[in-house]
Amino acid sequence: MVFWGCLQPESRPHGTVRVRINSEPATLNGFLLGDANKTTILSYLQWSPLSIDPLGLDWTPVVAEALPQVDSLIDGRLSVKIRLRKEARWDDGRPVTGADAVFSLKLLLCPGVNSQHLKNFYLLMEDARVAEKDSQTYEVIFRKPYFNAPFLAGDLYLFPEHKTDSTGVMRRYSVRDMLERPDSVARDSNIQKLAHWFNTEYHGRRYVFGCGPYRLKSWETDKRIVLERKENWWGDALSNKNNVPVFFTARPQTLVFEIIKDEQSALAALRSGQIDLINGISPLAFEQVDTQQSPLQKFTPNQMAYHALYFNLRHPVLAEKEIRRALAHLVPTADIVHVVFRNTVYPAATFIHPTRTEWLNDTLRPYPFNVQYASEVLRKNGWHDSDKDGIPDKLLQGRRQKLRFTILTNTGNPARQNMAEMISASAAQAGIKLDIRLMELPQMIEKMRSHDFDMFLGGMVSSVVESDPFQIWHSTAYSMGSNFTGFSRPEADALIERYRVTLDRRQRMEQLKKLQALVYEEIPVVFIVAEKDRMVASARLRGLTVSDQRPGYWLGTVDLERREAE
Secondary structure, X not given: OEOOOOOOOOOOOOOEEEEEEOOOOOOOOOOOOOOHHHHHHHOOOOOXXXXXXXXXXXXXXXXXXXXXXEEEOOOOOEEEXXXXXXXXXXXXXXXXXXXXXXXXXXXHHOOOOOOHHHHHHXXXXXXXXXXXXXXXXXXXXXXXXXXXXXXXXHOOOOOOHHHHOOOOHHHHOOHHHHHHOHHHHHOOHHHHHHHHHHHOHHHHHHOOOOOOOEEEEEEEOOOEEEEEEOOOOHHHHOOOOOOOOHHHOOOOXXXXXXXXXXXXXXXXXXXXXXXXXXXXXXXXXXXXXXXXXXXXXXXXXXXXXXXXXXXXXXXXXXXXXXHHHHXXXXXXXXXXXXXXOOOOOEEOOOOOOOOOOOOOXXXXXXXXXXXXXXXXXXXXXXXXXXXXXXXXXXXXXXXXXXXXXXXXXXXXXXXXXXXXXXXXXXXXXOOOEEEEEEEOHHHHHHHHXXXXXXXXXXXXXXXXXXXXXXXXXXXXXXXXXXXXXXXXXXXXXXXXXXXXXXXXXXXXXXXXXXXXXXXHHHOOEEXXXXXXXXXEEEOOEEOOEEOOOOOOEXXXXXXXXXXXXX
């Protein structure tokens, strides 16, 4: 959806758009684990060959001049060729080339670089190289057919080789080396130094080099991140051409991401004109925004995201599925939908958004809230309050364990905090004690990555296009991916591995539905609700692009009224 005002846009970039984000990103390094705020900001700075069009909700060429060329090779391997736009330039004016794309792949796969959450996607890749007769084209070879190969090869943050590796350390190695002999590569002291430097705060905070329309101007800790429109940006020459995605429209001169943790403070800033846009507003606050009394606009695009309660399956008590089953029946989903979200979300039973009906296993339903059933499950499995302190206990592996756990959730998210309180109160009816611990999001992410938690109430944002479940649900993703819970089932691993190499879409959808059923039965996660975004914007943001694709908006199409201060 694009919402256009009645005035024609000015030809030169002008004005400042101020957007609230609820926490400071840990980094602006595209390869390091971060959060949704990082991804939002990077979309204006550091581009990929391919991205998802917020209007068409499908893959579109951005730094690439066209969608990939895919060829099946005689021996069953797959070739994906991508040609980059000859106009594309880095911040210093140097051309973006196929060598930069191949370098970026090597960097992502390099041992020592903290990109473990991404590396699982590339296990079917064999090699990558620059085309012999065309420096703008790179080719990625996959060992076997892979449904997501064309987009995996192109959905890649690009880093400039001449800036990131000025001494050419990486040129000694190929992508194949990174994949097949990482231990040998890791012994190279120069590789170790490069990886260490790339992981530092410097590279993701003070030094952000890209080919998007904006550059990082300043970052004030816990206050704001300011992006400035580039002069003579290479994309301006393409912005009026046919079939060019909306990303090439970048009208505001300055984008400011204001870090405001408290929602009421953010809404006050919006009403006073200090900021222009807030998304992810809590339902009650969104309901109370009156657009008749204030010059504001409200939008509710679908959001490919869910809130869920995650269990640590390596915890000595939570390793018991029946304990997780009892807890699943203590999540008051219907009350959460009604009270916390004011009936603006979808009850969820799986990791697929209910609006993606082709992918969804619609036979699954949220676990019914039933305190009596949960209590009976605990009793049948030997949990009794032997010391009369009100909390059931049991002897496990020689130690008396109690049904007392800590739920982690992040500050700056009133809806999650309210959900945590409701779940804790419901669990108490069955004698289970759930303590709530609030943390800043970057610190919580570190706990998740290190599997240092009992359970956490969090979310995950997915894509409007089909994605690969390997990173979250395959057992190997526990150590080098986003399988935070430790979910592991041989049937699930086999299903995911078949899914990746199945090119028939109908068959893949059936496999995906079977995977959803396996996850539902094992209960590593209790999916609670699937989201709609709740966004409020100043009426001065004419032409704002609103989309189901995260983060829910593209600011580049905004045509601003001038403020006197600008």
